[in-house]
Amino acid sequence: MRSLTGFRITAQRSGVAIAGTAAALLLLTSCAGSGEPAQEAGAAVAEDCTPLHEFTTIEPGVLTVAAMNAAPKFHALSDSGPFTGIDATLIPEFAAENCLEVKFKPMTGAAAQLDLREGKSDMFGGLILKTPERAEVFAQTEGSILYETLGITSAKDAAYDTVDSLQGKRVGTLSGSYYVEPLKAAYGANNVEEYQSDANAFEDLKAGRIDAVAWQSIQGFNFTDRDDDYVTKILDDDQKYPELTVLLENNWPHTKGNSAMTAAIDDYYERAKADGTVARVLEENEIGEEAAELYVNGR
Known part of the structure; x- marks a missing residue:
C-alpha cells in the first residue's frame, strides 16, 4: 500500500463549501502564454489581443465556467470570489x-455537470475526472x-488501506463523482x-456518522493535512476493484461537439506541462513535491 499521508496539500481554507449559480466575472487584461501568469482581474481583454486558437463560446469573448467548489482544485468564498x-x-x-474573459460560476460538482449539460456554461472546471x-x-x-x-480518508487509528478493509463500513463520497x-x-x-460538499462529508466523518470518505486524493489531503487525527491513504492497484484503484486523468469537460475548443485545451495541456506551468501552479498551492510528481507524471 502506498500512503501519501505526509504530503502537504493546502490552499485558502474555509469550513464551508459555497454552492451557487450566480455568475462571478473574472476579467483578464491581456493575452498570456502558458508559461506566463495571467494578468490581474478587473479590465477587459486588450483590443489588440490575438488569440492562439479560435472556438465558439456561449457568450462571444467570454469563457463561462461552471466550477466545482472544492479546494485546492478550485475555491470561492462567494459567487464573486x-x-x-x-x-x-x-x-x-x-x-x-x-x-477570452472568464466568468466563474462556483457550485457543487453535480450542479456544475447539469449546468454544462443544459448549455449554461462552456466548461466544467475544478480538475474533473475523465470517464466514459x-x-x-x-x-x-x-x-x-x-x-x-x-x-x-478516515480517522488515523482506522487508516483503511485496502478496498476490502472498508467492507461493512459506512462510506461517504461526493454526489456526481466518478466514484459513486x-x-x-x-x-x-x-x-x-x-x-453535496466536501466540507459536509468531512464533518460527518469527524462526527462518526460515516467511517471513511472516498474521493479524489487531492481533496482528502486538503483536509487531513490540517487535522492530525485523520489520514488520507492511496491504495495500490487492485485487480478485484480496478475502477476504484486505477490511475485516472483530470481534464476540463466542455461543450460536446466543440472540437476546436477540445484542440485548444489539449494544446494548452501539452505546453503547460512541458514548460513547467502546471508544476508552478501546484507549488503555488502548496502541493508537496512527491504528490506533485504523482499528479503530473503518474506512477
Missing part, C-alpha cells in the same frame, strides 16, 4: 491566451492536465452516503 486554487489559475491562463459516462454528454480532452486516484457507482458496487448502495 475571491477565486483560489489550481484551476482558478490554469483556466484563466488558458482563456487569456485565447483572448461523461464522454457521452460532454466533450473531453485527448490528454490530461493532471493524474488522480482514489484517496480514503463503483463504491456502491463494492459496498452496497445502503453503505454509501452521498454529499
